[in-house]
Amino acid sequence: MLEKVDLSNKTPKEEYKAVIPELRLRLGELQRRAKNKGVPVIIVFEGWDAAGKGTLINELLLALDARGFSVHPTNPPNEEERLKPFLWRFWNKTPEKGRIAIFDRSWYGRVLVERVDGILKKKVWARAYDEIGSFERQLVDAGAVIVKFFLHIDAKEQAKRFKKLQSNPATAWKVTKDDWNHHKQYGAYREAIEEMLVKTDSDYAPWTIVEAHDKRFATVKVFQTVIGAIERAVDRHKGRRTDARPKKAAPRLERTTSVLEKVDLSLSLSREEYDKALKEYQARIRDIEHEVYRKRLPVIIVYEGCDAGGKGGNIRRLVQGMDPRGYEVITIAAPNDIERAHHYLWRFWTRIPKAGHIGIFDRSWYGRVLVERVESFCSEEDWKRSYKEINEMEEQWVNFGTVLVKFWLEISKDEQLKRFKEREKDPHKQWKITEEDWRNRKKWDRYRAAIDEMLYRTSTTYAPWTIVEANSKWYARIKALRTVVEEVEKRL
Amino acid sequence: MLEKVDLSNKTPKEEYKAVIPELRLRLGELQRRAKNKGVPVIIVFEGWDAAGKGTLINELLLALDARGFSVHPTNPPNEEERLKPFLWRFWNKTPEKGRIAIFDRSWYGRVLVERVDGILKKKVWARAYDEIGSFERQLVDAGAVIVKFFLHIDAKEQAKRFKKLQSNPATAWKVTKDDWNHHKQYGAYREAIEEMLVKTDSDYAPWTIVEAHDKRFATVKVFQTVIGAIERAVDRHKGRRTDARPKKAAPRLERTTSVLEKVDLSLSLSREEYDKALKEYQARIRDIEHEVYRKRLPVIIVYEGCDAGGKGGNIRRLVQGMDPRGYEVITIAAPNDIERAHHYLWRFWTRIPKAGHIGIFDRSWYGRVLVERVESFCSEEDWKRSYKEINEMEEQWVNFGTVLVKFWLEISKDEQLKRFKEREKDPHKQWKITEEDWRNRKKWDRYRAAIDEMLYRTSTTYAPWTIVEANSKWYARIKALRTVVEEVEKRL
Numbered sequence A, B: 001m002l003e004k005v006d007l008s009n010k011t012p013k014e015e016y017k018a019v020i021p022e023l024r025l026r027l028g029e030l031q032r033r034a035k036n037k038g039v040p041v042i043i044v045f046e047g048w049d050a051a052g053k054g055t056l057i058n059e060l061l062l063a064l065d066a067r068g069f070s071v072h073p074t075n076p077p078n079e080e081e082r083l084k085p086f087l088w089r090f091w092n093k094t095p096e097k098g099r100i101a102i103f104d105r106s107w108y109g110r111v112l113v114e115r116v117d118g119i120l121k122k123k124v125w126a127r128a129y130d131e132i133g134s135f136e137r138q139l140v141d142a143g144a145v146i147v148k149f150f151l152h153i154d155a156k157e158q159a160k161r162f163k164k165l166q167s168n169p170a171t172a173w174k175v176t177k178d179d180w181n182h183h184k185q186y187g188a189y190r191e192a193i194e195e196m197l198v199k200t201d202s203d204y205a206p207w208t209i210v211e212a213h214d215k216r217f218a219t220v221k222v223f224q225t226v227i228g229a230i231e232r233a234v235d236r237h238k239g240r241r242t243d244a245r246p247k248k249a250a251p252r253l254e255r256t257t258s259v260l261e262k263v264d265l266s267l268s269l270s271r272e273e274y275d276k277a278l279k280e281y282q283a284r285i286r287d288i289e290h291e292v293y294r295k296r297l298p299v300i301i302v303y304e305g306c307d308a309g310g311k312g313g314n315i316r317r318l319v320q321g322m323d324p325r326g327y328e329v330i331t332i333a334a335p336n337d338i339e340r341a342h343h344y345l346w347r348f349w350t351r352i353p354k355a356g357h358i359g360i361f362d363r364s365w366y367g368r369v370l371v372e373r374v375e376s377f378c379s380e381e382d383w384k385r386s387y388k389e390i391n392e393m394e395e396q397w398v399n400f401g402t403v404l405v406k407f408w409l410e411i412s413k414d415e416q417l418k419r420f421k422e423r424e425k426d427p428h429k430q431w432k433i434t435e436e437d438w439r440n441r442k443k444w445d446r447y448r449a450a451i452d453e454m455l456y457r458t459s460t461t462y463a464p465w466t467i468v469e470a471n472s473k474w475y476a477r478i479k480a481l482r483t484v485v486e487e488v489e490k491r492l
Helices: A013-037 A053-062 A088-092 A107-111 A122-141 A155-167 A177-184 A186-199 A215-236 A271-294 A311-319 A365-369 A380-399 A413-425 A435-442 A444-458 A473-490 B013-037 B053-062 B088-092 B107-111 B122-141 B155-167 B177-184 B186-199 B215-236 B271-294 B311-319 B365-369 B380-400 B413-425 B435-442 B444-458 B473-490
Strands: A041-047 A069-073 A100-104 A145-152 A207-211 A299-305 A327-331 A358-362 A403-410 A465-469 B041-047 B069-073 B100-104 B145-152 B207-211 B299-305 B327-331 B358-362 B403-410 B465-469
Touching: A013 A215, A041 A053, A041 A215, A053 A069, A053 A100, A053 A145, A053 A215, A053 B311, A107 A122, A107 A186, A122 A145, A122 A380, A145 A215, A155 A177, A177 A186, A207 A215, A271 A311, A271 A473, A299 A311, A311 A327, A311 A358, A311 A403, A311 A473, A311 B053, A365 A380, A365 A444, A380 A403, A380 A444, A403 A473, A413 A435, A435 A444, A444 A465, A465 A473, B013 B215, B041 B053, B041 B215, B053 B069, B053 B100, B053 B145, B053 B215, B107 B122, B107 B186, B122 B145, B122 B380, B145 B215, B155 B177, B177 B186, B207 B215, B271 B311, B271 B473, B299 B311, B311 B327, B311 B358, B311 B403, B311 B473, B365 B380, B365 B444, B380 B403, B380 B444, B403 B473, B413 B435, B435 B444, B444 B465, B465 B473
Parallel strands: A041 A100, A041 A145, A069 A100, A145 A207, A299 A358, A299 A403, A327 A358, A403 A465, B041 B100, B041 B145, B069 B100, B145 B207, B299 B358, B299 B403, B327 B358, B403 B465
Antiparallel strands: none
């Protein structure tokens, strides 16, 4: 793609002066419209060292209302970032609805510097093309605009600029040995850049190559591209809802045979069996927790299940003997304002544990295809798309090395009723049972259909569901403990 | 304080079994009450290595609803944390209203390991006593409960526990060379601990020393202490408001002579003077920005001023030639949900720049004593207390090495009217003027009194206000630029 770029492109000063004030005004106006429509905008600047990313970004900023944007310079990952899947730190920085996030370098470092400098094995960086593709597609599907610039200069121009920076004492330190080393590898970089541009160009997140020899030409092109992209998005959003409310309720699916019907809920344990197994597995999990830390293994355990399925008590038995420095229980309730203003997966991405730690999710991203589906908190299109999005996310985590264990705690409708009534009677447990629980119970069949489809569509080779027969709390606790012990031990 | 502690205290197993279920239930119940009342709870665990912090914390967690707490293990500060004032990372972790934050080690590392191991100079760690004192007082004044435990074991017991850990292959790695070195320095640590306990014991955040030889005894003491503290706080909160709305409007102050009346608003510059000075200072600020980064100088610039005082245009001229990687404009609007659920200074603490970067606040924490005071968004008690809190915060930043420049952009009432009318006429500026601006203008005198008091109470030797005569935009821009250049250059 760089082959046919004409680097001699120039914009004369007079022409620039004539056009730029209007471009600034239009960009400012579009920022306000994007804000009103709740469109998040992501602008990525990649390019050669000294191609002028900083200068161009500043030109953009000056036209924008500072209340509505953030600039994210991308440095090599720090320790915490290296202990999480590589897109984690970019998920963290995705903009809220109506805000603009500008990335000065970005996730593309994965297939540029980390590739060319040999920091990563081919197996790892090559996978990033897919991961980046799904990251960008997920954001755009949820309404974001992504504009990606590659600032192109040739090797000669780069050397000239390095020398100029070096000649000024205030900027000389900016040109490092690494920069000159990269300059010497201009050819190798160019190959990597070509591959990147081709593999990650898409209709939802296209690349714009900017001829960056002439600053004025580059500035105008950047403004025009950003303006065009936001304009199209804002127009598309005309009449489109900006909140999560759907236009119509999700249709009720027909019941088919269900994997859940084959679950043997009569499975149980005696008190003695339970006490003995509990003691044994709790001792093992304590040692496992230490090993997990020592080997920096990332572990994510997901608890989903019927209301009153016993998630809380089950999790308590799992962590009872553990060291609180090594695990965290992440309880998922309804999203808050800030979470609602992001992609629905954002609040899960931002909370995954560091490698070496165990993150236990009490409810999870599966809310999208359970409560959000059944209660019509999102559109049908939204929850249908999310099976794929969830699988992609989980695959990325597993590729990173994560042990991912997912539990569905299954109880019968009768058992649920019994437990609800018990809770109502016990003064220490009354707070656990609400009107909402009774309302949800009335929708038992609709939840069944959603659970079935979830188990079917998101049981993957890399992240299968474990169905836990939970009419017997003792049986369920031991099965969950044993599963965690076995799955983690396989990887130690 | 450790002298008189009887480490032979024990709780027999039967007694423990009799009392602990009840303590767990009460703690769980109090967590729910604290949540309902919006009381944030902070529990700090300090203590000797191997004193059993992890085990005790886990005992607490098992009694709590995981939706309502976070555990924060404290490790040595990472690079980003070292580039910010030392309390920054703890401010970040202060709990929302109704949540519990448990710190496994804490800000006290500043006067323990960082002191005893000689990581910090005495001048630096000794200052931490005051900083910690004001940090804890500010949180408690805003309604938080702080419970601080020191887990005490003697040197003999510590050696015994280290050896036991070493004898198990799964835990042997947990005992490091550092641990044994600290053990050898038991005496020196004990002196530091004594000093810390005495200097940071207070009525609002008292220490509880826990005799930790016997785990059961320690567990019961921890439960009882936490229960007592939350109970007292919840009872105190009876009838107390949990949101930021005050009971009555702030009274109108009498006008006295004002420093603002002596400001010469006729000061101005000619077009030629302005163009020349702008060029000169913008060139200097570009070099200064590079030097700031190279020397890792933290810089915070605050813009406050009348509506239509020209803050936006002024900031734009300041950053026009700068590299966006080195500065950030932080625009402060009304707080969101999450921000409102924290101490009002939290959203500023969390957003200060790293050393080497320039953070420009477009409006700031001074909103507390301006709009929040005049519009009665907080109680009189709240804003009156905040002068001291703001001074303490700024002093901490300055002690850390921050260059802090605070601008008040002053215009006359007539000039404001002129600018409002201009904005209404200009189609590109109409969005800048709202009904609220007109409403605020009607309260001109009440704002005057608040501004006066702010300038008087928060102009300190370490963080003085610079009043910028802003009827002439050109004059104001150059004065602000020149002040920034001069203040930063003094420190380079």
